[in-house]
Amino acid sequence: MAAIYSLYIINKSGGLIFYKDYGSSGRMDTNDSLRVASLWHSMHAISQQLSPISGCFGIELLQADTFDLHCFQSLTGYISLLFFFLSKKVTRMIQGTKFFVVCEPGTQHMEGLLKHIYELYTDYVLKNPFYEMEMPIRCELFDINLTQAIQKDRVALLAR
């Protein structure tokens, strides 16, 4: 039984830069994962626009019938200012690198895991001199540490 089904990382402009599947049935092919990632990017932006209160940073948790999707957005990214002519208002839209996991419904402590993955990303991807920003992630150390983190999370979940 897998607690975490898959992990996605998308860059500031909505391109998929990392996708890993941890045992979901009927895994997606490359084209579908790219499409899903960019769709999520747009839905995330629209959710900021529909907020009844200002200061919305987008969807953090989506609860579907068979899975939960937890999303974490890094604080560095574009801040686009949208000026609405009719209402004469300005809203900020924040678009950073997004990390999201698909997991079983009701899985706890996913925010912590996502923040840990973000730390791994800063340590092993951003500090890698051969990594080009916004490009797909191909860093061995990141892969190794990520696998460890997910394993640890799974063990902790079983022990609970």
Add this chain to the structure above:
Amino acid sequence: MQFFGGTEISPSLPASTASGNNGHMMYVFNRNGVCLLYREWNRPLHTLNQQQDHKLMFGLLFSLKSLTAKMDPTTPDKANLGVPQLPGQGCSFHSFRTNTYKLTFMESPSGIKIILVTHPRTGDLRESLKYIYNLYVEYVVKNPLYTPGTPIRCELFNTTLDQYVRSIS
């Protein structure tokens, strides 16, 4: 690492009012995407005009539904992304949460979509939406003067709804 030291970066959450009164707004759409009802209780921020707002909301729900249907990790064969699906077909979603609001969504088999936007700390509202759907059946569908597919103008429905939403905590 001190990047996540606190929550100061995001603006502090609007304080949840003492008892109930957590509802921001509510939408009812029919299966063609016509907005049958829009109620607003507490919405300080308006970015779009009303018609565009309804369109954007319907678009968001439609796309999120096709996204969840495609992402569903438990079924091996899924339709392609964006293929229209009947109500109840494929994996749907029931709520999402951002730092400023929570949106709960319900779709009836006839394609009526009820959307309730509340304070992010509210609990599971699936039962509440079912109750609202029952109110809709009682006060709107059974109203002989109501033509299906037109915006809802039933005084009794509105007052009962307002009362009920005020009681949601």
